[in-house]
Amino acid sequence: MSIRLYDIAHARAGDKGNTSNISVTAYNDEGWRVISRELTTDRVLGHFKHLGAGPVRRYELPQLRALNFVIENALGGGVTRSLAIDPHGKSLSAWMLTIELPGHNEGLGQG
Amino acid sequence: MARDKIRIGCGAGFSDDRIPPGVEIVEKGELDYLAMECLAERTIARETLDRAKDPTKGYTPVLLERMEAIMPPALRRGIKIVTNMGAANPMGAANALRKHAAAWGCPDYSCAVVRGDEVTDIMRAHPELPLMEDGAPLESLLPRMASANAYLGADVVADGLRTGADLVITGRVADPALFLGPMLHAFDWSYDDYAKLANGTLTGHLLECSGQLTGGCFADPGKKEVEDLAGLGYPLADVWADGRVEVSKTPGSGGRLDVATCTEQLLYEMHDPTAYITPDCVLDASGVSFEQLAKDRVALHGARGKPRTATYKVVVGYFDGYMGSGEMGFAGHNAVARAKLGIEVVKERLRRRGLSYSEMRIDLIGMNSLHANDASLAPEPYEVRLRIAARTTDKKAAEAVGAEVRSLHMQGPTGAGGGINFGARQILAVKSVLIPREWVKTEIVMERAA
Numbered sequence: 001m002s003i004r005l006y007d008i009a010h011a012r013a014g015d016k017g018n019t020s021n022i023s024v025t026a027y028n029d030e031g032w033r034v035i036s037r038e039l040t041t042d043r044v045l046g047h048f049k050h051l052g053a054g055p056v057r058r059y060e061l062p063q064l065r066a067l068n069f070v071i072e073n074a075l076g077g078g079v080t081r082s083l084a085i086d087p088h089g090k091s092l093s094a095w096m097l098t099i100e101l102p103g104h105n106e107g108l109g110q111g
Numbered sequence: 112m113a114r115d116k117i118r119i120g121c122g123a124g125f126s127d128d129r130i131p132p133g134v135e136i137v138e139k140g141e142l143d144y145l146a147m148e149c150l151a152e153r154t155i156a157r158e159t160l161d162r163a164k165d166p167t168k169g170y171t172p173v174l175l176e177r178m179e180a181i182m183p184p185a186l187r188r189g190i191k192i193v194t195n196m197g198a199a200n201p202m203g204a205a206n207a208l209r210k211h212a213a214a215w216g217c218p219d220y221s222c223a224v225v226r227g228d229e230v231t232d233i234m235r236a237h238p239e240l241p242l243m244e245d246g247a248p249l250e251s252l253l254p255r256m257a258s259a260n261a262y263l264g265a266d267v268v269a270d271g272l273r274t275g276a277d278l279v280i281t282g283r284v285a286d287p288a289l290f291l292g293p294m295l296h297a298f299d300w301s302y303d304d305y306a307k308l309a310n311g312t313l314t315g316h317l318l319e320c321s322g323q324l325t326g327g328c329f330a331d332p333g334k335k336e337v338e339d340l341a342g343l344g345y346p347l348a349d350v351w352a353d354g355r356v357e358v359s360k361t362p363g364s365g366g367r368l369d370v371a372t373c374t375e376q377l378l379y380e381m382h383d384p385t386a387y388i389t390p391d392c393v394l395d396a397s398g399v400s401f402e403q404l405a406k407d408r409v410a411l412h413g414a415r416g417k418p419r420t421a422t423y424k425v426v427v428g429y430f431d432g433y434m435g436s437g438e439m440g441f442a443g444h445n446a447v448a449r450a451k452l453g454i455e456v457v458k459e460r461l462r463r464r465g466l467s468y469s470e471m472r473i474d475l476i477g478m479n480s481l482h483a484n485d486a487s488l489a490p491e492p493y494e495v496r497l498r499i500a501a502r503t504t505d506k507k508a509a510e511a512v513g514a515e516v517r518s519l520h521m522q523g524p525t526g527a528g529g530g531i532n533f534g535a536r537q538i539l540a541v542k543s544v545l546i547p548r549e550w551v552k553t554e555i556v557m558e559r560a561a
Binding site for chain 2: 066080086
C-alpha cells in the first residue's frame with residue numbers, strides 16, 4: 001500500500017539561480033509523522049534525478065509540520081538561461097506531490 | 112520620530128504585478144507606508160541596457176502606469192511610498208515622475224533617491240573575485256557584463272525616509288529591506304538589536320511577493336480553497352516598536368491569510384532556514400511559528416537574528432548567447448506520433464542547414480513539458496503541442512529554430528496547427544559575487560523639480 005504525498009501535504013516551489021527549493025507541509029500531525037519519516041532526501045533525489053538535479057538538502061520545521069528541500073541543479077541552468085518552459089520551476093511543487101510514500105491511510109485528515 | 116506602531120502594506124511584488132490590488136490597499140488599508148518590490152534578479156540588467164540607449168530611461172518600464180494609479184491616493188492620505196522601481200536609474204525614475212505628477216494631481220511632494228548600488232566599476236577593478244556559483248574568477252564574465260548591482264540594506268531606505276521624503280526611490284536593495292527600512296526609521300531600531308531586525312526582515316520576506324501571502328500560488332479546487340481568488344487582496348503588517356508583528360490583508364478583499372499560506376511563503380525561496388542572509392541581519396527562521404488571531408490576521412513568533420555579514424552580495428548580469436524556440440500543435444488520432452515526426456523533421460532541417468546548438472530541449476506540451484517526466488508513461492492526450500528550444504551563440508541560428516517550427520504548418524506532418532512563440536532572444540544570465548561593504552559608497556540625493 002502507499003500514500004500519495006498529495007493527499008497528506010501541500011507544497012510551494014521557489015527558485016534561486018539553478019537551485020529549486022520546495023517546501024512540503026503536512027495537513028495534520030499524523031501526516032507530519034509520515035513525511036518526516038518517509039520523505040527522505042534519497043527519495044526526493046530519486047524523484048528529481050531525471051532533471052539532472054542534486055544534491056538535495058532537507059531542513060525540518062516541526063512546529064510548522066514542514067520540510068524544506070533544497071534541490072541543486074534542478075532548473076536547467078537557472079532561471080535566466082534555462083530553455084525550459086517553466087524556468088522558475090514554479091510547477092515543480094506539483095511534481096513533488098506526485099511522490100508516493102510507503103504506508104496506509106495515514107495523515108489523510110485535513111487538519 | 113519615535114512611534115509606537117506603524118502599518119506597512121505591499122503594493123507590488125514583481126515588476127508587472129497587478130495594479131488594482133495596489134490601489135485597493137492604499138485606499139482601504141489605512142497604511143502609514145507602502146512598499147513596492149519590482150526588481151527580479153535579471154530585470155535590472157535589461158534596464159541597464161535601456162539606459163545605455165537612452166540616458167533618461169533605465170527605470171522599471173511600468174513605473175509611470177503604476178505610479179499614476181498609486182501616487183495620488185497614497186499622497187492624499189499621507190502614505191509614504193518606498194520602491195525599487197528606480198532599477199538602473201533611480202534619479203531618472205524620480206525625474207520622470209516629476210514630469211507627470213502635477214497632471215496626476217500631485218503638484219507638491221518630496222522625493223529621495225538612493226544611489227550607489229551600481230558597482231560595475233568595482234567589478235572591472237576586481238576580476239579576481241570568485242563567483243559564488245562555481246568559484247571561478249569573475250574575469251571571464253567581464254567582457255560580456257551588462258550590469259552589476261549590490262543588494263543594499265534597509266539602512267539606506269531609512270536614510271531616505273529620514274529626509275522627510277514622501278517617496279523613496281531605490282535601485283537594487285534586498286527585497287525585505289523595502290519593508291524593514293520604514294521600521295528602522297519609525298522606531299529608531301539599531302543594528303545590534305537582532306531580535307527586532309529578525310522580526311522586521313521576516314515581515315519583509317513574507318510581504319515582498321504581494322499576493323503570495325494572501326492566497327496566491329495556493330488554491331487547489333476541492334482541496335485548498337481560496338475565497339474570491341479573483342479579488343485577491345495584498346498583505347499588510349502591523350509592526351510595534353517592541354518588534355511585535357501581525358500580518359493581515361486589505362479589509363474586504365478576497366483571498367486567504369492563515370497559518371498555511373504563511374508557512375508556504377515563509378519557505379518560499381529560502382534555503383537553510385537557520386541562515387537567511389540579508390544585508391541587514393542573518394535571519395534564523397527555523398523556530399518561526401504563526402498564530403491565527405482572527406480571520407485573515409496572523410501573529411509572527413520565533414524569529415531570531417544574527418549580525419549582518421561584512422559583505423554585500425552583487426548580482427552580475429551578462430550576455431550568454433541566444434535562445435530560439437517555437438511551438439506547434441497536433442490533435443486527434445495519432446497526434447503524438449505526428450508531433451514526434453515534426454520534431455525529427457525540424458532537427459534534420461536545422462542539421463542540413465549546417466546549424467548547431469550547444470543545447471536543445473524538446474517538449475511535448477500536454478505530456479512532459481513542465482516536469483520533463485517520461486512521456487512514454489503519460490496517457491496519450493487528445494491534443495499535444497511540440498516545443499523546441501535551443502541555445503546558441505549565433506543569433507541567426509537561434510532565429511532558424513522558430514522559422515523551421517513555423518514551416519511545419521505547410522511542410523510538416525498532416526494537421527499541424529496553432530503554431531506560436533516563434534522567436535529568438537538574447538539571454539541575460541546572472542551570477543553573484545560578494546564584496547566588502549566598505550567598497551560600496553551610497554548616497555541619498557533629493558530630487559528637485561527642474
